[in-house]
Amino acid sequence: MTQKTDVLIIGGGPIGLGCAYYLQKSGRQVALLDEYEIGKGSGAGNAGHVLASHIIPLAEPSALTSAFKWMFNSATSPFGMKVSLDPNYLIWLARFALACNQNNVNRAVEPLYQLGQLSAKEFSRMIAEEAFDCAYQKAGFLNLYKSQKAFDGGRHEADFLQTHGIATRVYSADEIQEVEPAAREDVLGGVCFPEDAHLDPALFLSALKGRVRQMGAELLDGVKVVGFEVADEKIVKVKTSAGDFEAEQIVLAAGARTATFARELKINIPLQPARGYSLTAAAIENMPRHALILGDRRVALTPLGDWLRVTGRLEIGQYDRTPNPLWIERLENFAREYLRFDGKLNVKETWAGLRPVAPDGLPIVGKSPKQKNLTLATGHGMIGLSLATGTGVVVSQLLNGQKTAFDLSPLRAERFQ
Numbered sequence: 001m002t003q004k005t006d007v008l009i010i011g012g013g014p015i016g017l018g019c020a021y022y023l024q025k026s027g028r029q030v031a032l033l034d035e036y037e038i039g040k041g042s043g044a045g046n047a048g049h050v051l052a053s054h055i056i057p058l059a060e061p062s063a064l065t066s067a068f069k070w071m072f073n074s075a076t077s078p079f080g081m082k083v084s085l086d087p088n089y090l091i092w093l094a095r096f097a098l099a100c101n102q103n104n105v106n107r108a109v110e111p112l113y114q115l116g117q118l119s120a121k122e123f124s125r126m127i128a129e130e131a132f133d134c135a136y137q138k139a140g141f142l143n144l145y146k147s148q149k150a151f152d153g154g155r156h157e158a159d160f161l162q163t164h165g166i167a168t169r170v171y172s173a174d175e176i177q178e179v180e181p182a183a184r185e186d187v188l189g190g191v192c193f194p195e196d197a198h199l200d201p202a203l204f205l206s207a208l209k210g211r212v213r214q215m216g217a218e219l220l221d222g223v224k225v226v227g228f229e230v231a232d233e234k235i236v237k238v239k240t241s242a243g244d245f246e247a248e249q250i251v252l253a254a255g256a257r258t259a260t261f262a263r264e265l266k267i268n269i270p271l272q273p274a275r276g277y278s279l280t281a282a283a284i285e286n287m288p289r290h291a292l293i294l295g296d297r298r299v300a301l302t303p304l305g306d307w308l309r310v311t312g313r314l315e316i317g318q319y320d321r322t323p324n325p326l327w328i329e330r331l332e333n334f335a336r337e338y339l340r341f342d343g344k345l346n347v348k349e350t351w352a353g354l355r356p357v358a359p360d361g362l363p364i365v366g367k368s369p370k371q372k373n374l375t376l377a378t379g380h381g382m383i384g385l386s387l388a389t390g391t392g393v394v395v396s397q398l399l400n401g402q403k404t405a406f407d408l409s410p411l412r413a414e415r416f417q
């Protein structure tokens with residue numbers, strides 16, 4: 001039996017759910033499906049940082065030298081790579097290397113700024129208006145440094161961000177002890193982005209899922225998309241494990257897996273997964289006040305009410321979502337280097353997720369270059385939670401034929417065709 005719907009969204013991560021919320025709110029009838037459980041994919045166990053300040057893409061001038069240096073220090077490296085001769089993977093790596101330049105940064109900052117600001121505003125509004133109970137706090141995002149070199153790098157980056165409209169504060173070692181008493185005394189200083197926020201991503205996604213269902217969307221857990229039927233430059237059927245779907249409009253928001261669908265649809269979307277891990281432990285005595293990044297280690301920490309979450313690692317090319325115990329232990333050790341606790345953490349949960357990363361580090365949002373009724377919403381990399389609300393707004397505007405909140409052309413998939 002073929003099921004008919006107005007808008008079909010493929011993928012129930014932060015992006016798919018964000019799109020579902022704004023589309024349903026605009027009066028469209030949405031069906032959202034996910035191979036697993038909606039709201040439980042790569043969004044639920046992440047750090048929960050809602051960062052409008054993150055406007056420098058992953059592909060920036062120092063990324064290649066840092067990656068090269070880290071490859072020779074595998075026990076502490078925040079970065080890993082799979083070894084493979086898969087041509088899609090090798091092409092992605094080559095494209096990433098070519099994009100690590102200042103031109104790419106200059107091209108990326110404006111759309112990332114616009115999408116980040118829109119998203120931050122919408123997070124505040126949505127959480128207050130919908131009364132979502134998700135430990136949301138606009139307490140700022142604080143980068144802590146233990147080496148002078150990393151602190152200098154952080155200050156340099158803050159200067160750049162400030163010229164692009166991002167509020168920043170630089171703290172000395174003494175000031176850090178005042179604003180973040182959870183930090184150890186040997187922390188040299190920090191850079192704070194006071195407008196940023198954090199929340200419990202699993203609670204947020206679960207609340208959003210509930211609200212989207214209440215608004216009348218049809219939510220289908222455990223339904224896998226297996227193929228498409230295309231005619232006259234339109235997707236006429238989406239084939240799934242629960243039968244066929246026909247939809248006026250389709251939104252493809254399947255995270256790191258979007259590249260596979262895109263190949264079938266003859267669209268070039270060079271995405272790779274960047275796997276990361278998290279551990280969630282019972283709150284420690286000195287809980288941090290801010291969402292933190294341990295600058296020298298590139299590890300994130302988040303106070304989530306009764307829980308402390310530690311996340312890190314970026315492993316390009318890995319799809320398997322099994323947490324690596326070795327890295328979980330290392331994450332705990334890195335947290336201990338910066339925070340005042342000496343014993344073992346009482347770890348309740350370990351987790352792994354996939355960041356969908358495009359080689360230039362920019363999301364891919366816009367109408368498909370090939371099929372008239374397909375919209376792409378993916379490739380948000382390290383900040384897919386942060387950008388979920390703004391992406392939902394602009395995808396809803398696109399599908400309703402409205403002018404988008406800002407110019408989406410730098411984010412369109414055409415840049416890879």
Ligand SMILES: Cc1cc2nc3c(=O)[nH]c(=O)nc-3n(C[C@H](O)[C@H](O)[C@H](O)COP(=O)(O)OP(=O)(O)OC[C@H]3O[C@@H](n4cnc5c(N)ncnc54)[C@H](O)[C@@H]3O)c2cc1C
Pocket residue numbers: 010011012013014015016033034035036037038039040041042043044045046047048049050051223224225226253254255256257274275276277278311312352353354355356377378379380381382383384385386387
């Ligand atoms: C360790 C770690 C920490 C992170 N911390 C943060 C953070 O603090 N802040 C932030 O903003 N971002 C963070 N991220 C990034 C963020 O989690 C991702 O960018 C985000 O999850 C991407 O959302 P998405 O909806 O595009 O993809 P996903 O969350 O991957 O969702 C895609 C969904 O599509 C479904 N799907 C795939 N194939 C099919 C199919 N064939 N049929 C049906 N469904 C399918 C999947 O099951 C999945 O649920 C972090 C990521 C990791 C790994």
